[in-house]
Every structure is written in C-alpha cells, then in structure tokens.
Amino acid sequence: xxxxxxxxxxxxxxxxxxxxxxxxxxxxxxxxxxxxxxxxxxxxxxxxxxxxxxxxxxxxxxxxxxxxxxxxxxxxxxxxxxxxxxxxxxxxxxxxxxxxxxxxxxxxxxxxxxxxxxxxxxxxxxxxxxxxxxxxxxxxxxxxxxxxxxxxxxxxxxxxxxxxxxxxxxxxxxxxxxxxxxxxxxxxxxxxxxxxxxxxxxxxxxxxxxxxxxxxxxxxxxxxxxxxxxxxxxxxxxxxxxxxxxxxxxxxxxxxxxxxxxxxxxxxxxxxxxxxxxxxxxxxxxxxxxxxxxxxxxxxxxxxxxxxxxxxxxxxxxxxxxxxxxxxxxxxxxxxxxxxxxxxxxxxxxxxxxxxxxxxxxxxxxxxxxxxxxxxxxxxxxxxxxxxxxxxxxxxxxxxxxxxxxxxxxxxxxxxxxxxxxxxxxxxxxxxxxxxxxxxxxxxxxxxxxxxxxxxxxxxxxxxxxxxxxxxxxxxxxxx
Amino acid sequence: xxxxxxxxxxxxxxxxxxxxxxxxxxxxxxxxxxxxxxxxxxxxxxxxxxxxxxxxxxxxxxxxxxxxxxxxxxxxxxxxxxxxxxxxxxxxxxxxxxxxxxxxxxxxxxxxxxxxxxxxxxxxxxxxxxxxxxxxxxxxxxxxxxxxxxxxxxxxxxxxxxxxxxxxxxxxxxxxxxxxxxxxxxxxxxxxxxxxxxxxxxxxxxxxxxxxxxxxxxxxxxxxxxxxxxxxxxxxxxxxxxxxxxxxxxxxxxxxxxxxxxxxxxxxxxxxxxxxxxxxxxxxxxxxxxxxxxxxxxxxxxxxxxxxxxxxxxxxxxxxxxxxxxxxxxxxxxxxxxxxxxxxxxxxxxxxxxxxxxxxxxxxxxxxxxxxxxxxxxxxxxxxxxxxxxxxxxxxxxxxxxxxxxxxxxxxxxxxxxxxxxxxxxxxxxxxxxxxxxxxxxxxxxxxxxxxxxxxxxxxxxxxxxxxxxxxxxxxxxxx
Numbered sequence: 022x023x024x025x026x027x028x029x030x031x032x033x034x035x036x037x038x039x040x041x042x043x044x045x046x047x048x049x050x051x052x053x054x055x056x057x058x059x060x061x062x063x064x065x066x067x068x069x070x071x072x073x074x075x076x077x078x079x080x081x082x083x084x085x086x087x088x089x090x091x092x093x094x095x096x097x098x099x100x101x102x103x104x105x106x107x108x109x110x111x112x113x114x115x116x117x118x119x120x121x122x123x124x125x126x127x128x129x130x131x132x133x134x135x136x137x138x139x140x141x142x143x144x145x146x147x148x149x150x151x152x153x154x155x156x157x158x159x160x161x162x163x164x165x166x167x168x169x170x171x172x173x174x175x176x177x178x179x180x181x182x183x184x185x186x187x188x189x190x191x192x193x194x195x196x197x198x199x200x201x202x203x204x205x206x207x208x209x210x211x212x213x214x215x216x217x218x219x220x221x222x223x224x225x226x227x228x229x230x231x232x233x234x235x236x237x238x239x240x241x242x243x244x245x246x247x248x249x250x251x252x253x254x255x256x257x258x259x260x261x262x263x264x265x266x267x268x269x270x271x272x273x274x275x276x277x278x279x280x281x282x283x284x285x286x287x288x289x290x291x292x293x294x295x296x297x298x299x300x301x302x303x304x305x306x307x308x309x310x311x312x313x314x315x316x317x318x319x320x321x322x323x324x325x326x327x328x329x330x331x332x333x334x335x336x337x338x339x340x341x342x343x344x345x346x347x348x349x350x351x352x353x354x355x356x357x358x359x360x361x362x363x364x365x366x367x368x369x370x371x372x373x374x375x376x377x378x379x380x381x382x383x384x385x386x387x388x389x390x391x392x393x394x395x396x397x398x399x400x401x402x403x404x405x406x407x408x409x410x411x412x413x414x415x416x417x418x419x420x421x422x423x424x425x426x427x428x429x430x431x432x433x434x435x436x437x438x439x440x441x442x443x444x445x446x447x448x449x450x451x452x453x454x455x456x457x458x459x460x461x462x463x464x465x466x467x468x469x470x471x472x473x474x475x476x477x478x479x480x481x482x483x484x485x486x487x488x489x490x491x492x493x494x495x496x497x498x499x500x501x
Numbered sequence: 502x503x504x505x506x507x508x509x510x511x512x513x514x515x516x517x518x519x520x521x522x523x524x525x526x527x528x529x530x531x532x533x534x535x536x537x538x539x540x541x542x543x544x545x546x547x548x549x550x551x552x553x554x555x556x557x558x559x560x561x562x563x564x565x566x567x568x569x570x571x572x573x574x575x576x577x578x579x580x581x582x583x584x585x586x587x588x589x590x591x592x593x594x595x596x597x598x599x600x601x602x603x604x605x606x607x608x609x610x611x612x613x614x615x616x617x618x619x620x621x622x623x624x625x626x627x628x629x630x631x632x633x634x635x636x637x638x639x640x641x642x643x644x645x646x647x648x649x650x651x652x653x654x655x656x657x658x659x660x661x662x663x664x665x666x667x668x669x670x671x672x673x674x675x676x677x678x679x680x681x682x683x684x685x686x687x688x689x690x691x692x693x694x695x696x697x698x699x700x701x702x703x704x705x706x707x708x709x710x711x712x713x714x715x716x717x718x719x720x721x722x723x724x725x726x727x728x729x730x731x732x733x734x735x736x737x738x739x740x741x742x743x744x745x746x747x748x749x750x751x752x753x754x755x756x757x758x759x760x761x762x763x764x765x766x767x768x769x770x771x772x773x774x775x776x777x778x779x780x781x782x783x784x785x786x787x788x789x790x791x792x793x794x795x796x797x798x799x800x801x802x803x804x805x806x807x808x809x810x811x812x813x814x815x816x817x818x819x820x821x822x823x824x825x826x827x828x829x830x831x832x833x834x835x836x837x838x839x840x841x842x843x844x845x846x847x848x849x850x851x852x853x854x855x856x857x858x859x860x861x862x863x864x865x866x867x868x869x870x871x872x873x874x875x876x877x878x879x880x881x882x883x884x885x886x887x888x889x890x891x892x893x894x895x896x897x898x899x900x901x902x903x904x905x906x907x908x909x910x911x912x913x914x915x916x917x918x919x920x921x922x923x924x925x926x927x928x929x930x931x932x933x934x935x936x937x938x939x940x941x942x943x944x945x946x947x948x949x950x951x952x953x954x955x956x957x958x959x960x961x962x963x964x965x966x967x968x969x970x971x972x973x974x975x976x977x978x979x980x981x
Contacts, residue, residue, distance in 0.1 A: 134866050138754075212958055214935075218896050220935070221953075222958065227707035231704055277802060321756070322757060324810070330802070330804070385617045477688050481703075482702050
C-alpha cells in the first residue's frame with residue numbers, strides 16, 4: 022500500500038528540512054536562504070516569461086562548499102539550478118523546485134598571467150570586473166555584451182555567450198582554455214588548463230560550456246587575454262538593404278580581416294525607434310536610408326592607419342553602389358555616439374509595444390537572403406507588423422525582432438508568437454541555420470529544439486546527460 | 502563445460518569469415534582487403550614503435566558505407582581502428598586485431614562557400630589538397646604541418662593536430678565548425694554546422710576532435726577559411742637563450758599581435774645538425790650564437806609594411822640585448838631559406854643517432870624556465886647527451902628532443918627512454934604543462950596519462966567512453 026499523498030508530502034518536507042540543516046552546517050545558515058521574500062529576485066528573469074519556486078537559495082563561498090552542496094543535494098535527490106547574474110533570456114536559470122545555487126560569492130580573480138595571456142577567475146566574477154582586471158595588465162578580455170555590468174562569467178560560460186566581439190574573437194567558448202567544474206555527484210573536475218596546446222585526452226571543457234548548467238556547476242575558468250587595441254576606426258554606413266550590406270561585408274573582410282572587429286546591421290525602422298526614444302541619439306546623416314551598418318576596425322599597433330583603410334574600402338564600395346553614405350567617427354566621442362545607435366536598439370523597441378523576438382543565425386552567405394525572405398513571410402502573415410531586424414550581421418546572427426502593429430494591443434499580437442516562431446524558424450532551418458544563436462535553449466526553446474535538431478544529436482545529448490547526471494539533479498527541465 | 506581453446510578459436514574464425522562476407526557484400530570485395538601483404542603498409546607507423554595485426558582493411562567510399570561497416574562490426578563484436586594517412590607518431594592508428602577502416606576513398610570536397618568562409622570536406626581529403634582548394638577561392642586554410650602531403654583531415658581532426666600556424670589560427674579544434682560522425686553502433690551524427698554562432702544544445706564536435714578515434718569515425722567536417730595573407734615579413738633572430746627569446750616574444754606579441762603568425766625557437770646544437778645534414782641549408786649569420794628564433798608576421802592587407810614593423814621591434818630588442826643579430830628575408834626565396842632551417846630540424850637529428858623525444862607544452866610564461874630546468878636535469882642524468890630543444894615557443898610547445906652522446910650506441914641510449922621521460926614529464930607536470938601537446942596519447946603515452954592527468958578527468962573520460970561506446974568497439978587500447 023502506497024502512502025497517502027499527504028503523508029508523502031510530509032516525508033518530502035521532512036527530507037527538505039533535514040537537507041536545509043545539513044546545508045546550513047556546511048556553508049553557514051546565513052548563506053542558506055529559505056525566506057521566499059528574500060529569494061524573490063532569484064525566482065524569475067527580467068523578461069518574466071517564467072516564475073519559479075525553490076526550497077532554498079544557496080550561496081557557497083568556495084569550490085569545496087559547492088561540492089559539499091552538490092553531494093548533499095544529490096544524496097537527498099534534490100535538484101540544483103546554478104545561477105549567475107540571472108540575466109538570461111530563455112528561462113535557463115529559473116528553478117522549478119529544488120535549490121538555487123548562486124555563484125556570487127565565488128568572485129575571486131585567482132591569477133593573472135600577462136605573459137601566458139591568461140586569467141583564472143571564479144564563476145561569480147562579474148564580466149565588467151574581469152574586463153577591468155585584464156585592462157589593468159594592459160590586456161583585453163574581449164567578451165562584451167549588454168548585461169556586462171551584472172552578468173557573471175559562470176553564466177557566460179554556461180550559455181556560451183556571444184555579444185559584439187564575436188566576429189574578431191569568437192564566442193565565449195573560444196575564449197576559454199580550462200575549467201573547474203563540480204559534477205552532479207560532488208566530485209571536482211580540475212581541468213584548469215593554462216595551455217594553448219594540450220592533447221592529453223578528451224576535450225572536457227566544451228561539454229560544460231553552453232550546457233546551461235545541466236551537466237555540472239562551473240566554479241572557475243582559465244580565460245584567454247589578448248593584446249589591447251590602441252587604435253580604432255568606426256564607421257556608420259548607409260546602404261540599400263541586406264544585399265548591399267553583404268557585399269560590403271565581403272569586401273571589408275577581404276581587405277581588413279586582420280582588424281575587422283564589428284559588422285552590425287540595422288534597418289531604418291529599428292534605427293528610427295532609437296532616434297525617437299533613446300536620449301541624446303541623433304541621426305548622423307541628413308537623408309533617410311533603408312538600412313545601416315556599424316563597422317569597426319581595431320588594432321593593437323598604434324601605427325596602423327585604420328581610418329585610411331576604412332575610407333579606402335568605403336570609397337570603393339561607394340563606386341559600386343554598395344554604400345549610399347557613410348560617417349567615420351572623427352573623435353572618440355563621435356565613435357561612442359555611433360556605437361550608442363547600436364546599443365540602444367533593444368530598449369528602444371519597448372516603448373513601441375510588444376515585440377516578438379528571434380535570436381537566430383544562418384550561414385553568412387545566406388544572411389541577406391534570410392532577412393528578405395523572413396521579412397516577406399512575416400509581413401504576409403501580418404501586413405501591419407513592424408519588422409526590426411538588427412544584429413551581428415558578420416556572424417550571420419540576427420535579432421529578428423517584430424514589433425506589433427501600431428494599432429494592435431500587445432496581447433493580441435503576442436498570441437501570434439507561435440505562428441511567427443514557426444514562420445521564422447522554418448526559414449532558418451531550411452537555410453541550415455540555428456534557432457538559438459547566442460541566448461541558448463533554456464525552457465523557452467526546448468520544444469523547438471526537438472523539432473529542428475538532428476535526432477541523433479538529440480539522442481547523443483541525452484546519452485551524455487544520463488552518463489554524467491544519471492539522477493537528473495542538474496538544472497532539470499532545461500535544454501533537453 | 503567451456504569449449505576447448507581450439508574450438509573457441511574456430512568459432513571466432515568462422516565469425517570473422519562471416520563478417521568478411523557481409524562486409525564484402527556491403528562495400529564490394531575489392532575494398533575488403535584481407536591479404537596480410539597488401540595490408541602491410543597499414544599495420545605500422547613510420548617510426549615503427551608498434552606493429553599491429555588486423556582481420557581486414559576496409560575502404561568504404563561513403564558515409565553510408567562507413568555506417569554499414571560500423572553496424573556489422575558492432576554486431577560481430579569486432580574492433581574498428583580508423584586510419585587516415587597513417588602519419589601518426591604515438592601508435593594511435595595501429596590495430597591490435599579487429600579491422601582497419603581507411604578513409605582514403607572518402608575524399609570529396611563537398612562544398613566551398615567563400616562568403617561564409619567555410620569548406621565542407623570528407624575525412625579522407627589530404628591536407629595539402631584542402632589547402633589548395635582554399636587557395637583556389639583566394640582563401641587560407643591555415644593548418645600546416647610536416648606531413649601535409651599525405652596526412653588526411655580525418656586524422657588531423659581525430660588527433661587535434663597542431664603545426665606551425667597555431668599561434669595565429671589555433672589548433673585543428675579551433676578551425677572546425679561542424680562534424681559528421683559515424684557512431685560505434687552505426688548511427689550517423691549530422692552536426693555539419695556551418696554557423697559561427699549556434700547555441701542549440703551541447704557541443705558535440707569537440708568530443709570527437711582529439712579523441713583519436715575512440716568514440717566514433719569522423720566522416721566529414723566543416724572547416725573555417727580565412728582571408729589569404731598577401732604579405733609577410735620573416736626574420737631569423739639570434740639570441741642568448743630561452744630567457745631572451747621569451748622577452749622578445751612578449752615584445753613582439755604586444756606590438757604585432759594582429760599579424761604575428763610564427764614564433765619558433767631552436768638552439769645551436771639543433772641548428773648545427775641542420776647545417777651539417779640538410780642539403781642546401783647554410784647559416785645566415787657569420788657568428789655562432791646560442792639560440793635562434795624564426796619569426797613571421799603576415800597580413801591580408803597588401804598595404805601593411807610588415808618589414809618595417811618587424812625591424813622596429815627587433816631594433817628595440819637589440820637595444821636591450823634581447824637580440825644579438827637578426828636577418829630579415831629580403832625576397833620570397835630568402836624567406837623560404839630561413840623557413841628551411843626550421844623545417845629540416847626533425848630529419849637532421851636522425852643522422853646523429855637515436856633521439857629521445859618529448860612533445861610537451863607549458864604555459865608560455867614558463868617556457869624559458871622549462872627549457873633551462875629540463876636541460877639541466879637531463880644533463881645531470883647523462884652529461885654527454887646532446888639536448889636539441891626546438892619548436893613552437895609562442896605556443897609553449899617544445900619538441901624537447903635529446904640526441905644520444907656521440908660515443909654511445911643507440912640501444913644503450915634508448916634504454917634510458919623511461920628515465921628521461923620521468924625527468925622531463927615530472928618537470929612539465931610541476932609547471933602545469935601537458936605531456937602531449939600536439940601528437941596525442943595513442944598507445945605510447947597511455948601509462949603516462951594515467952600518472953599525470955587529474956583523476957576525476959580520467960574518470961569522466963571513461964564515463965563518456967562507456968556511454969558512447971559501451972562495447973569498446975572503437976579503437977580499443979588507445980588513450981584510455
């Protein structure tokens with residue numbers, strides 16, 4: 022005879038209570054938060070797509086304490102949701118029961134080695150602080166994204182973060198040499214590799230990078246540093262649309278690959294929202310144009326004449342009609358002003374009402390085709406919808422955002438989310454693209470992943486998950 | 502009652518005979534080679550450390566045929582050793598029974614997309630042919646190593662090959678976007694990702710890259726292409742030894758990181774062997790110096806004045822004493838002649854008698870310290886031994902080769918292999934280095950791996966192996 026539901030709930034509650042006591046003994050009662058009000062900021066993301074529940078919020082201060090937490094939770098069969106700065110967008114850090122393990126107290130820079138061009142940091146270090154620590158030794162840590170003032174490197178690692186420097190330096194994955202990871206059973210993997218070349222067995226670090234906390238808890242990482250750029254040329258360029266932008270990108274890459282760091286794209290509709298809503302942003306050109314590119318060249322060599330290089334390519338592109346007009350920032354403040362047009366894109370869409378967002382990528386050779394095709398298909402579905410495609414054109418990664426028609430209410434528009442998803446993702450898939458370029462899968466895109474991913478890849482992912490986390494302790498209900 | 506050994510052997514032989522028939526039906530009898538004489542070239546590596554045995558050599562022509570071979574072998578419980586150009590150095594491709602699956606007939610370039618800067622190739626493509634296919638679209642595929650005329654990209658992938666372009670472009674792992682892999686049970690994983698940004702689930706490709714064929718058979722890959730350098734500056738620089746070389750490397754990287762492609766190191770002893778034995782190689786300097794660096798800057802921008810950049814850094818380094826003398830190649834043929842001094846290093850050690858080799862890496866900040874410490878320790882063990890350290894200094898990767906004393910026979914010297922291994926590897930380990938930088942583990946370094954690798958990393962590797970290849974069909978006895 023099985024126990025009644027109430028008796029069973031009581032047993033569970035007693036187990037949780039015992040676990041809380043053990044966790045408090047291990048890391049200190051102050052750092053085992055069970056008051057729901059005190060946990061509030063940890064139970065949902067900013068976008069508010071999901072609100073979670075948790076038995077407790079754990080704030081361990083060392084790798085050993087993380088390992089102890091993992092061991093105790095595993096023994097109690099209680100799930101762990103690792104959480105960094107909680108700046109995610111896909112519900113990956115939202116708990117559905119279990120404990121939240123926050124990494125904010127794992128915040129030491131353990132080592133900086135300028136000659137080896139590496140920095141060893143703990144997972145809870147805030148990205149902006151890491152950038153500053155690199156800068157202090159005259160080096161660059163290139164990862165840069167909107168939330169850098171609050172996101173933590175552990176979250177950047179778990180989600181394989183992208184951002185605005187991928188074209189030159191790669192994704193988070195490409196910026197890591199080694200990891201320290203607490204496995205679901207509490208063992209500590211020391212793979213803090215400092216080496217550029219190391220062929221001693223399977224690559225383990227890449228398994229955890231981008232796994233969104235479903236395979237273990239990243240507690241520290243060895244990051245790559247780069248020579249600090251000392252000069253840059255920044256251009257804001259008007260063009261006819263995506264085809265011209267692609268031609269210009271190809272030309273710019275062929276001539277300036279060594280220094281090309283940024284190639285972003287934005288259409289007029291999205292730029293107009295910035296001009297209308299972002300404080301202090303003005304159109305750098307007199308005429309109105311269909312689309313724009315923000316292009317930046319950077320170099321660690323002070324003698325490089327990047328403005329001249331930029332001008333040479335843009336002049337040639339002007340001759341062919343790829344470029345309609347261009348502004349090259351003449352001072353640092355002018356360059357910053359051009360960047361501000363890009364940086365305010367996301368927030369400037371908010372005052373215009375609800376937005377249906379897609380973080381997608383296609384091969385760079387298809388990116389113009391994708392914009393044209395997907396815009397046409399979405400407009401066919403809803404002619405008054407306002408497409409605001411923008412993003413990392415040179416990476417083939419677009420934030421294909423759709424703002425609601427001016428005269429439609431948010432709820433009616435958002436009811437079309439699944440329909441627009443299907444339209445956009447089908448086109449992405451047909452073009453060998455990805456339904457998540459830099460935000461991850463989390464909870465939001467689980468069903469979409471099952472629809473589009475190679476079935477053998479899905480099976481293999483599940484085999485790996487079962488091998489490393491057979492009890493499904495780590496961030497259950499995410500990704501897979 | 503168990504069958505007698507003879508009866509058991511007969512059962513096995515009958516099973517093998519059935520398997521051969523099934524394989525012949527599947528891929529054609531011509532491509533199932535069982536004649537030991539015809540297999541001879543496939544049973545050992547050039548260095549001849551191990552000689553293997555095999556039931557058959559399979560030469561499938563397509564991914565589907567590879568999958569069928571895998572399914573049939575798995576059903577028969579027969580091991581598969583994947584083999585590319587058979588240019589490995591650590592016994593990773595030598596079979597101990599089972600079948601050898603050669604990839605030479607999987608040799609199509611499936612697709613080249615210059616705008617996306619990718620090329621999709623099959624595993625059996627020879628590296629030099631891939632370089633040429635990239636060149637044909639005015640692009641660079643940067644992987645470059647001594648065996649490029651015969652090694653296959655599948656082998657480069659399985660061993661995460663290094664070579665002379667790692668400083669600028671990374672290892673093989675960094676040059677890959679996607680893979681197609683036949684799993685041990687015959688399923689085909691299609692992860693032929695063409696995208697720069699793709700966060701749709703676990704990273705699977707890196708699991709197979711560098712796994713030395715123990716997890717599956719790589720049948721195709723998406724490779725990254727780069728803008729083709731159109732100008733280069735090449736310098737051969739004399740210095741006092743490793744400390745000066747490290748100071749010069751740091752200076753060169755700070756000034757020329759965007760363009761620094763090569764920073765190789767060689768001591769006089771090793772250079773002297775090149776001058777003595779390599780046809781046409783002459784000392785570019787009048788005086789004899791303790792050590793040398795080969796440095797190259799490259800750029801895709803024709804206007805870059807790389808010689809001037811190189812001179813500026815070398816002049817500053819001359820002032821501080823880091824540089825004793827320097828030759829900058831004035832013509833392409835002079836540059837090639839400077840490269841020849843580097844390229845003939847390995848073969849020029851052969852006429853000097855037996856050599857004990859170590860392919861090791863340490864953090865770049867420790868590389869000078871490593872050379873000094875390891876040389877001293879090895880000379881303490883055998884004062885007449887002739888140390889010939891050379892290699893990829895800027896990657897922290899040295900080929901720490903030891904030539905036998907002039908008056909010792911090879912056998913006596915080679916008996917010291919384990920002793921020298923212990924001396925060198927202990928120092929490497931103490932400096933957080935790797936006992937295999939670019940050659941892999943294979944059979945040669947299995948025991949050493951167990952000695953030095955993090956025990957949890959070893960456990961995790963075994964968990965992954967068991968999850969993906971529970972019957973241990975794929976290249977058994979290698980790595981783990």
